[in-house]
Amino acid sequence: MKYLALALLFSTSLMAASPEVVQYMKELESVAKTENRTFNGFDAVRGKEIFTSTHTGKQGKPMACTSCHSLNLANPGKNSLTGKVIDPLSPRANPQRLTSAKEVKKWLKRNFMDVYAREGTAQEKGDVLTYIMKN
Ligand code: HEC
Numbered sequence: 001m002k003y004l005a006l007a008l009l010f011s012t013s014l015m016a017a018s019p020e021v022v023q024y025m026k027e028l029e030s031v032a033k034t035e036n037r038t039f040n041g042f043d044a045v046r047g048k049e050i051f052t053s054t055h056t057g058k059q060g061k062p063m064a065c066t067s068c069h070s071l072n073l074a075n076p077g078k079n080s081l082t083g084k085v086i087d088p089l090s091p092r093a094n095p096q097r098l099t100s101a102k103e104v105k106k107w108l109k110r111n112f113m114d115v116y117a118r119e120g121t122a123q124e125k126g127d128v129l130t131y132i133m134k135n
Helices: 002-014 019-035 042-053 101-116 121-133
Strands: none
Touching: 002 101, 019 101, 019 121, 042 121
16 A cells, blocks of 8 residues: 555656656657667756757747746746747646647647747657656
8 A cells, every 4th residue: 555655656746747648758759769769768958958949930030938938937928929928838837738648749849830940859849848847
């Protein structure tokens, strides 16, 4: 009994994402392995760099993920294009985050275009999700 409680505690504290989003990350992982032979697991440090660095976005202007999502993921953000407030991205601050694989796929595709003017690779998507999960 004691061990079961401990196991549950660990699994919930480590998994700040729903089972379907965890499943999506496993799919990203297998694609990342085929695209990069030196791939050795997702990395929150690389994810942070992806999230905080500035690039020339789709509109030809400097953009970062933090242009719309706050640098502190527990805080609300503000869409730099529309001015609309965005709820916090942190799954700890906002339990609705990382619950729907469909939403996550849709927004990662759109948001990588906004910031990088291209789609993210499987490794980049997994790295940035790993970073978001830890915040
Ligand atoms: C132009 C503004 C903008 C930029 C730049 C942006 N986002 Fe977003 N993002 C949004 C909006 C708007 C939503 C959807 C509204 C919402 O969920 O509150 C969203 C939703 C998301 C979600 C969905 C989370 C969930 O489970 O609900 C993820 C993940 C995400 N963004 C990651 C990123 C990453 C990674 C970057 C950088 C590559 C990025 N965003 C850059 C505006 C932006």
